[in-house]
Structures are given as structure tokens and as C-alpha cells.
Amino acid sequence: MIEQMVDASARERIAGLGERVLSSELISREQGQWLFDLEDSADVFDLMVWANRVRERFKGNKIHLCSIVNAKAGACSENCSFCAQSSFHQTGSPRYGFIDAEPIHEAANEANKHGVTALGLVAAWKGLNEGQMLDEVCDRISDLAKDGKVRPDASLGIIKNQNVADRLKAAGLECYGHNLESSRRFFPSHCTTHTYDDRVETIGYLKKAGIKICSGGIIGMGETREDRCDLAFSLREVGANVVPINILNPIEGTPFAKNAPLPPLEILKTIACFRFILPRQEIMIAGGRTVNLRDLQSMIFMAGASALMVGNYLTTLNQPVEKDIQMLRDLGLDPDWDKHGFSDQE
Numbered sequence: 001m002i003e004q005m006v007d008a009s010a011r012e013r014i015a016g017l018g019e020r021v022l023s024s025e026l027i028s029r030e031q032g033q034w035l036f037d038l039e040d041s042a043d044v045f046d047l048m049v050w051a052n053r054v055r056e057r058f059k060g061n062k063i064h065l066c067s068i069v070n071a072k073a074g075a076c077s078e079n080c081s082f083c084a085q086s087s088f089h090q091t092g093s094p095r096y097g098f099i100d101a102e103p104i105h106e107a108a109n110e111a112n113k114h115g116v117t118a119l120g121l122v123a124a125w126k127g128l129n130e131g132q133m134l135d136e137v138c139d140r141i142s143d144l145a146k147d148g149k150v151r152p153d154a155s156l157g158i159i160k161n162q163n164v165a166d167r168l169k170a171a172g173l174e175c176y177g178h179n180l181e182s183s184r185r186f187f188p189s190h191c192t193t194h195t196y197d198d199r200v201e202t203i204g205y206l207k208k209a210g211i212k213i214c215s216g217g218i219i220g221m222g223e224t225r226e227d228r229c230d231l232a233f234s235l236r237e238v239g240a241n242v243v244p245i246n247i248l249n250p251i252e253g254t255p256f257a258k259n260a261p262l263p264p265l266e267i268l269k270t271i272a273c274f275r276f277i278l279p280r281q282e283i284m285i286a287g288g289r290t291v292n293l294r295d296l297q298s299m300i301f302m303a304g305a306s307a308l309m310v311g312n313y314l315t316t317l318n319q320p321v322e323k324d325i326q327m328l329r330d331l332g333l334d335p336d337w338d339k340h341g342f343s344d345q346e
Helices: 002-022 029-036 041-059 101-113 132-147 162-171 196-208 225-238 264-277 289-296 321-330
Strands: 064-072 118-123 151-155 175-177 212-214 217-219 242-247 282-285 307-309
Touching: 002 029, 002 041, 002 264, 029 225, 029 264, 041 264, 064 101, 064 282, 101 118, 101 132, 118 132, 118 175, 132 151, 132 162, 162 196, 175 242, 196 212, 212 242, 217 225, 225 264, 242 264, 242 289, 242 307, 264 282, 264 289
Parallel strands: 064 118, 064 307, 118 151, 151 175, 175 212, 217 242, 242 282, 282 307
Antiparallel strands: none
């Protein structure tokens, strides 16, 4: 009887927080941490039911699809412990310089064929400075923008100069990917060659240029639930528009190669907590979902996800795009967009 009373109390509190979020109220840091700390599976499923309602309230049945192209691979100067492309780790991942325009156009055509909204150019380097490389990057972005098949996005590392962000915007860049990766407290545990503040500063330059922000992180690196909660609230603070949640896929040769995988229910609970804290943002499930969630992948939408990265990742494989689209159709979700904007976040 005591256990039933405790369960009822948790269920009522989850429902109360859910009603507040549906009414466009923001939950507090303390309330968010309470959600992250839920243990009982019945409570987690209650949380997911409400997260699904929040997704439907602010996002309808639309699912935003995006894909990426590895525009410059390997030999990165940064020592991020999760990354196969770091020059500090011996992983055998591909290495090549900034690619020509043709492979990017091929990737855009492939994305457009499957109804994918955005194509992100991703480069394995510390960051982007003024000079010839910026000129080349802007040319590629301008070509994508003029072609009109996909929304041109990019993830090009740290920016230390407002002029760089302004140039990217002028070239036609609409959204820039720059993950905070983890909490400020945990960040030095996975990267020491640049700082958390470097990343926050980069986001500031991009926002000042009028570029939308795609920023999230990676779970399963050894962080605590408190770290995950801190990350979600930091993303709310910096004004992220798209929030990718990656689940660590341990790569042999990296310091995190032996990390134990997160239980699937813990992953789904994390997604639901992010939806409660970030009700209007696109919550995108990205790297690591196939290996970590396996047959539970479709439950990410019940947990509140409203976006999906499709196609292969930078150095690891994903399931076929056709299978992802069929999954969405089976769930009654709609991946078709004429042009995805961000007006639903205003």
C-alpha cells in the first residue's frame, strides 16, 4: 500500500509538470533534476506519455529529417575522447582534405530524393578562420543555397571572429551545428584542447549573425544525470533551435572505447526530460541510436523526439533511410516538409 501511494504521488507530479509545460510554462532546474532521477519503469513510461503530448502540442505530427556529409575527414587537432577523427587517437578512420563541390551536390540530391530537409557540411578541424578555406566553404554553402534542394547547414568548429559568422550568413547558411557536448562540469573529462566557453562564445557569434543554432550533446560518456540535466538547461539558456542527442557509440582506439552502454530505458527517459525542458525546440536523435536502442528506436518519438538524423554518420553506419521513413509512416508521423523553418519556436 505504501509503494502504491508513492507511485501515485510520482504519477501525479509528472502529470502536473506535463500540464504546466503544455500551458507554455517552463519547468525549473530542480523539477528537471527530479525527472532525470526517476527510477521506476512505470514512472518513466508515464513521463514518456506526457513528453509525447508535449511534442504533439508544439510540433504536431511533423518529423524534421536531416543528414550530414563529411566534408573534411580525420586528423583533427582536438583531443575529444569520443571522436574517431581526433589525431590523438589511432582508430583507422578515413583522412582527406576539404572535398570538392561534386560530392556535396551528390549528397544534396540523395537527401532531396528521400525528402530530407537539411544537409550539414561537417569538417574535422578545430575551427574556421578568415582566409582561403573560409572562401571555399562559403562557395559550397552558396552553391547549396542556390540549388535549393536542401537547407544548407554546417558544423565547422570553433569561430573566434564575428566576420566569419557574418560571411557564413551572407553565403546562405541557415543553421550551424555546434554541440556543447556535455555539462560545463563534465566537459574537461572529454576535451582539454579547447574549453566549454569557446563553444559558448562561438554560438554567440552565430546568433549575432542571425544564424539558427543546432546544439546538443552526447550521453553515455560517463556523465551523471545531473550533468545531463545541466546540459539541457544550458541549451535552453543559449537558445538552441535544434537539439541533437547523440548516444555514445564506443570506437576502438578512443579513450571511451570500453564505456558500458546506457540502458535503452535510460536513453528514452533522457529524451523525455529534454522535451520537458525544451518544449518548443527540435529534439533530434542522431549518432548511436541504432546500436544503443536497437528494436526500441521507434519509441524515441513517444519520448518526445521531433527530428531524426538519417543516412550514415561521420565514421559509423546508420540503418537505411528507407527503413527510417517506413518507421515514421508506421507511426503515423509525417517526414514531408516543403521547407522547414523555425517559426514554431517563436
